[in-house]
Amino acid sequence: MIERFADYMTYSIIGLAQGTALADAVHFFIYDTIKIFLLLVTIIFIVAVIRSYFPPEKTRKILSHKKQFIGNILAALLGIVTPFCSCSAVPLFIGFVEAGVPLGVTFSFLISSPMVNEIALIMLWGLFGWKIALIYATTGVTLAIAAGIVIGRLNMEKYVQDYVWKIKVGEMEAVRTSFRDKLVYARDYTKDLMKKLWPYVVVGIGLGALVHGYVPTDLVVRYAGPDNPFAVLVAVLIGVPLYSSGAGMIPIVQALVGKGMAMGTVLAFMMSVTAISLPEAIILKNVLKMRLIYTFFGIVTVGIIIVGYLFNAIL
């Protein structure tokens, strides 16, 4: 149906001749814009309803005093559904540690939460298909589990700021909400997010459309294609200090894939931008000593680089 609407708009309303590069680009733009927006609104709303059942207070209770492995796996999975913005990283970290959530388990949560988010997944799904989205989610969660276990094994509790251990919080109850409240929350959340998101989405699809219609590919293939052994390394090192949500990433990713960048390199780049960033380091400095921040960033960076090479080898 969307296909037919795009046909109608392109060939009848705008009046472009079928088969030209311009018509191709316009058709792609109309089709993708409608498809992605429908996907986004529907899925963000559903995810928001699901999320309203997992307030951080509940996650904290589930994870408290959990053992390694099980704790890390749970934390990485809960990271996907627990609503959390980087502004709340400090109270969340203190709250977790204070409730007896092991340090490594807390990190599994902190890694998976920004990296595996529903927007990145939907956009990946819409633009590259569900297989790529699934691969991204699975690797993201696996990476969060593995990095958390490693950090846990290193016994770095002494590199948490001392005052954190002194804060006593006690029981916390999430605000009780009815199903109606949850729907209102989901509606507000969707509206809020779409307001922030739509320019990125339109620009992203626009870029994709241009690439689709016009751009030659040999240049990017030469530098970022599967045959350049340094592509993953360079992409990740560029991505680490950058900060952007999944949505902001997609325009760039879309353009690069269109020009022939290898998929493993693309996924690694996206992970490095969403998982860790300079602003996050500054926020975490409130609760962690530098040595632990370096360790955290180091382990995650190495993990992402491995993921990139792995996928370039098998995809």
Next chain:
Amino acid sequence: MEIKVLMSCCAKLDAVVEQAVKELGIDANIEKVTDMQEIMKYTMSTPGLVVNGKLKHSGNPMPGLERVKAMIKSEV
């Protein structure tokens, strides 16, 4: 009435609360809480709204003017 706004870096809930109190025309003492220890008494997700010691809202997205009014009125 005692109102505490648990401050966040990414949402300006205090402005909405001030507007709500003004429109409701009630006598309220609004305190903007930034101290982590104090915020953590109530919640881990900011911004938060505490009315007469009861947590009425926490986390993003923050509630709009009408919902904040309703939250305050429920404690009058």
